[in-house]
Amino acid sequence: MSMVDPVRFAQLFGNLRQRGKNDAGTWRVAWTDEDWNTRYWFEQTCRELGFEAYTDAAGNVWALWNGCSPDDPGYVIMGSHLDTVPAGGDFDGAYGVVGGLEVLLSIRDYCTKYGVKPRYNLGVVGFEDEEGVTFGNSLFGSRAVMHEWRPDDLRQLASVDDRPFTDAAQQYGVTLDRIMAVQPPNIVQYIELHIEQGPVLWDKGIPIGVVSVVAGRQQGYVRFRGKKNHAGTTPMDQRQDALLFAADAIARLNAAAKRHHGVGTVGELKVSPGSPNVIPESVVASFDIRAPEDADREAMFQAWSEGLLEGNVQFSHKEASVPMDASIQQTIRESAESLRYPTLAMPSWAIHDAMIMARHVPTGMIFVPSAVGVSHAKDEFTNPADCVRGVEVLHETVQRLVLPGGAHHD
Ligand SMILES: [Zn+2]
The missing domain is CATH 3.30.70.360 (Alpha-Beta Plaits)
Structure with missing residues (x-):
């Protein structure tokens, strides 16, 4: 039985949480050095852990494990975003990226040790510019991957002080031509683990939210x-x-x-x-x-x-509202139940990369409680135990999706 390693997760997450942090909060605003240094660090970390890791033409960082080689049935991708709002919290986005990496590690190690061949390849993504702080282009990275941008949309973007988006992006090697040509791996399913950012789970004392729809x-x-x-x-x-x-x-x-x-x-x-x-x-x-x-x-x-x-x-x-995949919702719910964690089906009132992904591939989203419902602020917090529960549910869900005999919904 594959298991997540809470200590390894806490170490990885602790390392990421320090990046761009000062007394006012966490600053990893997209298209700044704090953001890009975090991307380089994450890519390097994933490579050192033995994954094929790279930053794509839109600034998204990927870590892939081709456990099905030489077949290519496509990838189940876990992830979220690495950028933050100014003086934001250190859970928003980052938690889901590192949670995904921990699950990727545990399943890879299990499969390698016992010679198990998964039914799908697995990977993690850290999307770029989910928040749209400076240029109003929220969900930039996931939209780029799914080819939802038109060149003119991006050409017209500028900051309040009239700096063109294309200038800011070019500074990090991201150009319009390259964005249009970005080639993601062959994604067959996308699962995003995220803090709720609102008070519902916290108030009800329920550890796991199963997102039904993004409002x-x-x-x-x-x-x-x-x-x-x-x-x-x-x-x-x-x-x-x-x-x-x-x-x-x-x-x-x-x-x-x-x-x-x-x-x-x-x-x-x-x-x-x-x-x-x-x-x-x-x-x-x-x-x-x-x-x-x-x-x-x-x-x-x-x-x-x-x-x-x-x-x-x-x-x-x-x-328009974007519903999450019904079968994946069910798998998340059953996974949580198998771990004896109560769940709540709930809408996401905030937008997420999962909203973009769900328009193109079957997508699911797992929420964990935000203490007192605070987010996009320095005081954003999720109990360590709740963080681990979310990673465990992601792990169990992905196991059921990718391991032979682990899929309850074919
Ligand atoms: Zn977020």
Whole structure:
């Protein structure tokens, strides 16, 4: 019986967690030296552990084990991302990459020792620029691997200080031509282990979440128009205050989200002219609407946008919900049950590389509890015992998928 090694996992994870860390949090923002030094380290570590390791043309790091040689039935790939938000936590992304590496090690060592030939090859990926911090290109690496980018999408990307994405990427040898030509291994299944980043598992005291769907989302900006006038001389019943319209809309978005099983956020306001003694003439408000059911999300947007917003809405992202593979969900659940760990079927409210992968190959996602539901912050934390449980469930799941006789769902 193959087993994970909690000590080896803790050592690998401890090493990765130190990278880009300072008093404010973890900084491995994509396309910085902290990010790329971590990629080089991970690639080197995987090579020293005996895997075929390389960084692809989009900056994703792969470690592959061709246990089926000379046949090539394709790869079951585990992984997540190595980049972080600024002053982020050290579990988001990193946990799933190192958890995947530990499972890869344990299954390879078991197969090698007992001469077992797996039914699929196995590998781990550390995706690049999942967070989209600087250029707004979230899920960059997985989209690149699945050829979801068009050259023009990438050409147009720039940072707030007008630095083109292509410049930043080129600094690390990643060019548009190479991104378009990136060739991933032949992936037959993808499994992502990740912290929940929300409070649900923590509050319920359940160690394993089986992700059913990644919630779809609509993001964009809305402009509210009023009439600029004197804040002292304009009577209250003669005003057209753009910020008041926006405030009303924000309250209605909140109500619509609660009514339609979604979440809705206005996180950014630009008020013009932005003076204490002038009635606001124009307000641009961001919006972010998400729901596991697309119909709920549409209803929410409809209810919110009635009347007020006509012609003034600009979408920046609109993505449908992506369900996880039903058979893999079942395998994850049974794997956890065989280890006597309770599970909860739940949507992922955050986006993940698994959302992209699931559009192309059967994909599953395992969540572990985030202490107090904190994430994208220095205080992001998952108990060591919960971390190990997640790795064990990933291990059991992948064993059932790849080892002969280990598959319960053919
Ligand atoms: Zn993440």
